[in-house]
Amino acid sequence: xxxxxxxxxxxxxxxxxxxxxxxxxxxxxxxxxxxxxxxxxxxxxxxxxxxxxxxxxxxxxxxxxxxxxxxxxxxxxxxxxxxxxxxxxxxxxxxxxxxxxxxxxxxxxxxxxxxxxxxxxxxxxxxxxxxxxxxxxxxxxxxxxxxxxxxxxxxxxxxxxxxxxxxxxxxxxxxxxxxxxxxxxxxxxxxxxxxxxxxxxxxxxxxxxxxxxxxxxxxxxxxxxxxxxxxxxxxxxxxxxxxxxxxxxxxxxxxxxxxxxxxxxxxxxxxxxxxxxxxxxxxxxx
Amino acid sequence: xxxxxxxxxxxxxxxxxxxxxxxxxxxxxxxxxxxxxxxxxxxxxxxxxxxxxxxxxxxxxxxxxxxxxxxxxxxxxxxxxxxxxxxxxxxxxxxxxxxxxxxxxxxxxxxxxxxxxxxxxx
Numbered sequence: 001x002x003x004x005x006x007x008x009x010x011x012x013x014x015x016x017x018x019x020x021x022x023x024x025x026x027x028x029x030x031x032x033x034x035x036x037x038x039x040x041x042x043x044x045x046x047x048x049x050x051x052x053x054x055x056x057x058x059x060x061x062x063x064x065x066x067x068x069x070x071x072x073x074x075x076x077x078x079x080x081x082x083x084x085x086x087x088x089x090x091x092x093x094x095x096x097x098x099x100x101x102x103x104x105x106x107x108x109x110x111x112x113x114x115x116x117x118x119x120x121x122x123x124x125x126x127x128x129x130x131x132x133x134x135x136x137x138x139x140x141x142x143x144x145x146x147x148x149x150x151x152x153x154x155x156x157x158x159x160x161x162x163x164x165x166x167x168x169x170x171x172x173x174x175x176x177x178x179x180x181x182x183x184x185x186x187x188x189x190x191x192x193x194x195x196x197x198x199x200x201x202x203x204x205x206x207x208x209x210x211x212x213x214x215x216x217x218x219x220x221x222x223x224x225x226x227x228x229x230x231x232x233x234x235x236x237x238x239x240x241x242x243x244x245x246x247x248x249x250x251x252x253x254x255x256x257x258x259x260x261x262x263x264x265x266x267x268x269x270x271x272x273x274x275x276x277x278x279x280x281x282x283x284x285x286x
Numbered sequence: 287x288x289x290x291x292x293x294x295x296x297x298x299x300x301x302x303x304x305x306x307x308x309x310x311x312x313x314x315x316x317x318x319x320x321x322x323x324x325x326x327x328x329x330x331x332x333x334x335x336x337x338x339x340x341x342x343x344x345x346x347x348x349x350x351x352x353x354x355x356x357x358x359x360x361x362x363x364x365x366x367x368x369x370x371x372x373x374x375x376x377x378x379x380x381x382x383x384x385x386x387x388x389x390x391x392x393x394x395x396x397x398x399x400x401x402x403x404x405x406x407x408x
Contacts, residue, residue, distance in 0.1 A: 194370030201390050229373040234366065234388040234395075 006127050007113055007120075008106075009058035012051070015109045020051050022105035030101060037088040046081055050102070053077050063127050066134050078135065082142040092143045099136035103129065163189045165196040172273045173202045173235075174266065178211030186222035190229060197235045204273040205230055208266045210241030220255040227260050236276070238262070240269035290315050292322050298330040298399055299323065299361075300392070304337050312348040319352060323359045330399035331356050334392055336367030346381040353386040362387065362402060366395040 012019065024047055027033060028040065053074045060070045078099075085095045106128055114121035163185070166174045175193050179185075193205060207223065209215065215223075227237040240263045242250075250257060263269040274281060290311065293300040299322055301315070319331065333349070335341075353363040364387045368376075376383070389395035 190374060191370065194373060197390070198370055201394075203390065203394070225377045228382040229370070229377045232365070232373040232376055232383060232388055233368045233370065234390040 005061065006063055007110070007124055008063060008128055008131075009055070009061065011109050011113050012055050012058065012106070016051060016055065019105045019109060020048060022108070023047055023051075023102055026104055027098070027101055030097070034090065034094065037090060038085075046098075049077060050074075050099075063131050066131070066138065074135070075138065078139050079142050082139045083146065086143065086146055092140050095139045095143060096136040099132060099139060103132055106132075159185070159188055163192050165192050167196075167200060167202070168206070168270060169274065169277075169279070171200075171202045171277055172204045172206070172270065173197065173200065174206045174208060174270075176208045176211065176266075180214065181212060181219045181222055183218075183222070186226065190222075190226045193226060194229055194233060197230060197233055203235055203277060205235050205237045206266060206269045206273060207237055207239050208241045208269070209239060209246070210243070210266070212246075215246045215249055217253050217255055220250060220253065220257070224255075224257070224260065236261070238269040238272060240264070240266045289318060292318060294322075294326050294328070295396075297328060297403075298332060298396070299326065299328045300332045300334065302334040302337075306340060307338065307345050309344055312345055316348055316352055316355070320355055320359065323356055323361045328361050329403060331361050331363045332366055332392060332395045332399070333363065334366045334395075335372070336369065336391070338372060339369065341372045341375060343379050343381065346376055346379060346383070350381065350383050350386060353383070357385075362399060364389050364395040364398055366390070366392050 024044060027043060027047070033043075057071050057074050060068075062068055062070060065071075066075065081098070082095055107125055110124045110128065111121060114124060164176070166176070168174045173193070173196055175189065177189065181189070193207075196202070197205060207226065209223070212219065223239065227239070230237045238261045239257070242262050242264065261269075261272070263272060271281070288305075288311070290301060290303055290305075290307075293302075299319070301319065303315075305311075307315075322328065323331065331352070333352070335349075349365060353365075356363045365383070366389050368388065387398060389398050
């Protein structure tokens with residue numbers, strides 16, 4: 001069965017100006033309008049561009065698949081406006097409503113064209129709905145994708161930020177750990193510490209766990225692994241910042257930290273590292 | 287089969303492993319090294335593994351054994367320049383080489399041997 005050609009492209013071509021005006025009026029009257037975020041002139045410009053791109057894309061008579069090449073300009077336009085709206089603080093529904101609100105003026109014209117033929121009208125409205133829904137949902141998808149990008153970037157940043165290896169002195173490194181240690185983080189911590197040891201040739205590494213809220217068997221095991229790996233490379237580790245509760249937990253859990261040097265705070269650990277590398281701290285006036 | 291060269295430096299022996307060790311080569315190294323320790327009356331052994339990228343459980347065990355055997359022959363072993371990736375693998379394999387001394391590079395390893403010699407002598 002040959003599908004009858006949709007009248008939508010023709011209708012849009014014929015009533016372009018009217019549709020645009022009516023669409024703008026609807027948008028300006030709607031509750032979704034955010035004059036604080038988007039100026040009327042910009043809205044007019046965006047609406048006009050949307051309509052022009054829609055008209056262009058419809059010339060190929062493909063009203064269903066927006067993944068095809070002729071819809072490419074429309075897709076990049078939607079990505080653009082979604083990007084702008086994210087930056088200005090629009091919600092996803094406000095962005096999608098921009099596209100959905102186009103239905104009303106379009107349907108009015110379609111009704112006028114179809115006249116009394118209810119069958120044709122229903123078909124046309126269905127086609128238009130499917131198409132506009134796809135375009136509207138596309139903005140939501142873009143929205144989500146952008147959010148996910150932000151989340152991934154922040155995760156990476158957090159990973160980087162949470163594992164700084166600091167050089168305290170010639171041959172002495174410090175690794176202040178903050179936050180919970182899980183396997184993935186221990187891996188990153190271990191790698192960055194070992195690489196820094198290789199890079200600087202440091203003989204001592206102070207692992208400060210003042211900022212680690214909980215030490216359970218797993219965390220203790222991770223710490224021991226890091227210490228052992230550093231020792232295999234030829235660097236000694238000192239664990240500092242062990243709080244009283246943590247010391248209790250470690251003993252209650254039966255974890256043996258016997259082979260690892262521990263100090264109550266970083267200053268003492270630093271002092272020991274200095275002493276072991278034959279440095280002496282003296283006040284010049286004495 | 288190729289052998290890994292053992293270089294005498296004063297009272298120490300230096301072994302630099304530049305190729306990927308396979309099992310037979312590691313065994314041969316063990317034999318050669320023990321022979322040389324006795325022959326050259328070495329007091330210390332430096333094994334430089336900084337070019338070694340892969341270590342399996344067998345090689346790890348051989349290294350541990352070399353250290354234990356040399357101690358019986360009154361020579362101290364220092365493993366030098368282990369790569370971070372190798373260190374992580376060894377730890378994951380559960381081989382922390384207890385009793386084996388380690389150093390970051392040959393210089394530091396030599397220093398370590400010298401100080402422990404001095405301590406022994408007086």
